Amino acid sequence: MVDATPWLMLLGAALATYLWRGLGVYLAGRVGEGGALLDWVGCVAYAILAGLIARMILLPAGPLAATSMLDRAGATALGLAVFLLFRRNVLLGVSAGAGALMLMAAGG
Amino acid sequence: MPAATRSYASTSAAFRGGARDILGAPLLVLGASYVGFGSLVRASGLDLSVGLLSTLTGWALPGQMVLIEAYAVGSSLLAMIAAVALVNVRLLPMALVLLPGLRVPGRPRWWDYASAHLVAITGWVQGMRVCPTLPPDQRLPYFVGFAGVLWLSCVAWTAVGYHLVTAVPASVSLGLVFLNPLYFILVLTADLRNRARLGAMVLGGALGPVLYRVDPEWGLLATGLIAGTAAFLADRLWRRRHG
Numbered sequence: 099m100v101d102a103t104p105w106l107m108l109l110g111a112a113l114a115t116y117l118w119r120g121l122g123v124y125l126a127g128r129v130g131e132g133g134a135l136l137d138w139v140g141c142v143a144y145a146i147l148a149g150l151i152a153r154m155i156l157l158p159a160g161p162l163a164a165t166s167m168l169d170r171a172g173a174t175a176l177g178l179a180v181f182l183l184f185r186r187n188v189l190l191g192v193s194a195g196a197g198a199l200m201l202m203a204a205g206g
Numbered sequence: 207m208p209a210a211t212r213s214y215a216s217t218s219a220a221f222r223g224g225a226r227d228i229l230g231a232p233l234l235v236l237g238a239s240y241v242g243f244g245s246l247v248r249a250s251g252l253d254l255s256v257g258l259l260s261t262l263t264g265w266a267l268p269g270q271m272v273l274i275e276a277y278a279v280g281s282s283l284l285a286m287i288a289a290v291a292l293v294n295v296r297l298l299p300m301a302l303v304l305l306p307g308l309r310v311p312g313r314p315r316w317w318d319y320a321s322a323h324l325v326a327i328t329g330w331v332q333g334m335r336v337c338p339t340l341p342p343d344q345r346l347p348y349f350v351g352f353a354g355v356l357w358l359s360c361v362a363w364t365a366v367g368y369h370l371v372t373a374v375p376a377s378v379s380l381g382l383v384f385l386n387p388l389y390f391i392l393v394l395t396a397d398l399r400n401r402a403r404l405g406a407m408v409l410g411g412a413l414g415p416v417l418y419r420v421d422p423e424w425g426l427l428a429t430g431l432i433a434g435t436a437a438f439l440a441d442r443l444w445r446r447r448h449g
Contacts, residue, residue, distance in 0.1 A: 122301025142434030149414025
């Protein structure tokens with residue numbers, strides 16, 4: 099039996115994503131920027147992202163579950179430190195953090 | 207309106223100029239992140255076609271990551287789509303602020319609706335920075351050249367990540383899967399000036415793992431609503447007290 103879930107979730111996600119972009123175009127010029135509603139929506143979106151990232155690092159679901167919490171926390175801290183030290187260079191920070199995790203995983 | 211400080215010979219030159227500007231950091235950073243996304247798709251037991259279609263139709267990495275992660279932990283369809291919808295609400299104010307500035311009289315409105323699909327963090331930041339300095343008729347072509355080519359190249363990066371994750375040693379594929387959460391930590395850290403959003407992130411980061419333990423399916427949505435609303439209200443209160 100073919101599982102339809104991936105296709106339904108893709109369709110739903112595509113609609114749930116374009117909806118906001120289309121509404122943004124539609125509402126342009128109709129609502130004021132900096133309104134309370136937009137502020138609240140921004141806060142909810144940031145909280146969801148932060149919650150997801152914290153969960154992915156602290157309680158990973160996929161292959162990352164094989165690494166130790168200490169390795170993941172250390173690699174995250176290193177990536178963040180390199181990012182802040184090198185004038186907020188995202189590429190350097192990401193490479194340092196992911197590279198560190200690779201080395202720690204390879205070293206066992 | 208700022209004076210045009212940058213200009214191309216024609217609208218098609220503006221399109222090519224936008225496409226050229228992805229070379230460098232945007233392509234490398236976003237490319238690496240989509241390699242990470244492709245790896246995540248494979249690691250979550252989904253087909254390559256799901257990853258490619260997600261990048262094509264659901265373009266904007268946070269929502270894509272939420273979708274694949276929700277699938278990986280076995281959420282229901284409704285919970286997955288609700289989480290994607292809430293994460294992507296931020297695209298509304300982004301489209302609302304950017305697209306009116308790219309408009310010229312006489313160009314059909316469907317251009318706005320079509321190019322809105324390309325609104326995502328990297329292209330939006332570039333569009334907000336460069337487009338106001340271009341002559342009005344070159345702004346939309348420049349944005350579509352930049353964000354459109356970036357979008358299509360990330361479809362290819364998704365495929366690269368999908369194949370790379372099993373072709374490399376296990377330790378390297380762990381690093382690839384790790385790219386996504388790390389990339390977002392850094393991008394979000396770069397955006398910490400807004401007090402309300404900073405509060406939302408700290409509270410959300412603390413609450414996320416706890417509520418996931420309580421209810422893996424709806425924990426993320428509850429995290430967003432509780433932490434986001436608390437941070438929003440705290441910021442309003444603070445503003446009222448301190449002007």
